[in-house]
Amino acid sequence: MDKQIRILVVDDLLTWREQITRALQRGGFLVDAVSTPTEALNRLETTLYHILILDIRMDENDLSNTDGIKLLKRLYHQKVTEAIKIIMLSGHGTEQQMREAFRDYGVTDFLSKSHFNHQIILEAVQRLFIENTAINLALKVIWQQGDVRQAVLNLKIGGNRVKSQMQAQMAEELEDLLCRLFKNAHSILVRPLIPGYSGAAVLSVQPFYEEVGTGRLLVVKFGSIKHIKLEHENFKKYVQPFLEGGRNTTVVDVRYTPHLGGIIYSFLGASQHKLSDFGTFYQQAKLPQITKVLEWKRYYVNVSISAKLKDYRAN
Numbered sequence: 553m554d555k556q557i558r559i560l561v562v563d564d565l566l567t568w569r570e571q572i573t574r575a576l577q578r579g580g581f582l583v584d585a586v587s588t589p590t591e592a593l594n595r596l597e598t599t600l601y602h603i604l605i606l607d608i609r610m611d612e613n614d615l616s617n618t619d620g621i622k623l624l625k626r627l628y629h630q631k632v633t634e635a636i637k638i639i640m641l642s643g644h645g646t647e648q649q650m651r652e653a654f655r656d657y658g659v660t661d662f663l664s665k666s667h668f669n670h671q672i673i674l675e676a677v678q679r680l681f682i683e684n685t686a687i688n689l690a691l692k693v694i695w696q697q698g699d700v701r702q703a704v705l706n707l708k709i710g711g712n713r714v715k716s717q718m719q720a721q722m723a724e725e726l727e728d729l730l731c732r733l734f735k736n737a738h739s740i741l742v743r744p745l746i747p748g749y750s751g752a753a754v755l756s757v758q759p760f761y762e763e764v765g766t767g768r769l770l771v772v773k774f775g776s777i778k779h780i781k782l783e784h785e786n787f788k789k790y791v792q793p794f795l796e797g798g799r800n801t802t803v804v805d806v807r808y809t810p811h812l813g814g815i816i817y818s819f820l821g822a823s824q825h826k827l828s829d830f831g832t833f834y835q836q837a838k839l840p841q842i843t844k845v846l847e848w849k850r851y852y853v854n855v856s857i858s859a860k861l862k863d864y865r866a867n
Contacts, residue, residue, distance in 0.1 A: 555689040555731065557681060558600060561585040562592045562620070563607040563641065568665070572605060572641075575670035576677060589623040596627070596810060600724050601636055602685060603677060608642035628657040631777050635808045637680050639663060660684050691731045692739035700726055703744050708751025709776050709811055725809040729774060730757075732807040733814050738762045745771070752779050757816075770804060771817045780806065780813025 559581050561572045569585040576583045584599070586592050589610065595601075604627075610619035620640070627633050639661045660680050663673065693700070704722040707714045714722050734740050737759040745754040752775030759767040774780065784806050791801070804816035 555691075555727065556580075556582050557602050557677075557689065558582045559584075559603045559605060559677065560592065560595055560599075560601045561605045562589070562610075562623070563587065563605075564610045565607075568607070568641075571668075571670070572673055575673050578670070579674045579678070581677065589619050589626075592623060593626075596632065596636075598721065600721070600728055600810065602687070603637050603639065603680060605639045605641055605673075605677075608640060624657050624659070631781075631808070632810050633658040634777075635810050637684050639676060639680065641665060641668075686735050687728070687732045688735040688737070689731055691734055691737060693727055693730055694739060694741050696741050696743040698744050703742075703753060703755065706751060707753060707775060707812075708779075713751065722811065725812050726774065729807060729809050729812050729814045730772070732809070733772060733805055733816055734759050736761065737767070751775060752783075768818065772814055773817065774812055774814040777808055777811065777813040780808075780815055784815055 559576055561569055561576075561583060563569050563572070563585070564587050566587070569587065573583045573585050584595060584601075586595055587610075592604075592606075596604075606620050606624060608618060608620040620642070624633075624638065624640070627636070627638075637660045638658065640659050641663050642665060661676055663676055695703075700723040701719055704714055704719055704726055707722060709718075709722070730740060730742070734757070739760045741758040741760070743756045745756050752773055755772040755774070757770050757772050759770065761767055773783065784803065787803060792803075802818045804818050806813070806815045808814070
């Protein structure tokens with residue numbers, strides 16, 4: 553699967569869309585361009601992008617138009633801005649709008665049309681990708697068993713199983729997610745494990761590094777953004793406070809694409825056949841089993857832990 557930086561340009565004026573597209577294509581980027589927020593949302597729903605270049609005003613004849621900011625707010629609340637870096641572009645952006653975009657909605661850069669040239673936009677995108685994206689698109693992903701399409705078959709996005717027409721898109725996002733999670737690796741050997749709880753999935757991943765060679769075996773759980781965020785919060789709230797030292801389960805990294813989230817777990821000292829999905833385990837296991845697996849000290853196993861466990865199951 554070819555992996556390249558993909559950029560979506562959103563501007564109501566054809567001349568600007570063409571100028572920006574030409575400049576970025578000459579720099580080796582894959583570029584799509586649309587003229588309205590609705591078109592942008594449709595593209596973002598069906599295509600994986602790494603960078604969004606967004607005009608503040610979508611109607612040059614309406615000085616009060618802020619459709620670009622409205623789209624930015626919507627993407628922010630949908631958590632899309634965690635995966636896609638955004639450059640705001642405008643000839644009419646006010647200082648207040650710029651401050652709002654940077655402060656509240658995670659905009660990475662702001663370029664003025666009045667100072668635009670091909671070199672400026674190209675350098676801005678290259679700088680953003682190198683400094684802010686933290687992804688290794690050159691990562692070699694080797695599937696030891698099955699393939700990436702099979703790995704996403706049982707996923708649930710938005711509470712529904714991934715349909716056949718979305719499998720190719722989710723497969724592409726999974727490989728992109730692995731490029732984010734293993735940004736420092738040269739290659740990874742991937743083997744699917746058990747399907748995860750609530751439509752997530754679990755992978756065994758062996759990373760390899762150019763300088764240090766073989767890294768330690770890791771486990772990646774991936775699923776919808778909502779699911780992975782909840783799991784990470786539950787781990788920090790209910791598990792991490794009771795773990796001691798490096799022998800236990802630890803979270804190595806958490807990353808996101810527009811639709812997927814992924815979390816790397818390190819199970820030092822655990823054999824692969826004993827690995828179990830957290831959600832399934834905590835829902836089914838009894839308190840003595842949990843305390844044994846997590847190696848809690850005796851003084852931790854008390855009424856407080858029982859209360860926390862009941863609270864977790866209630867959620």
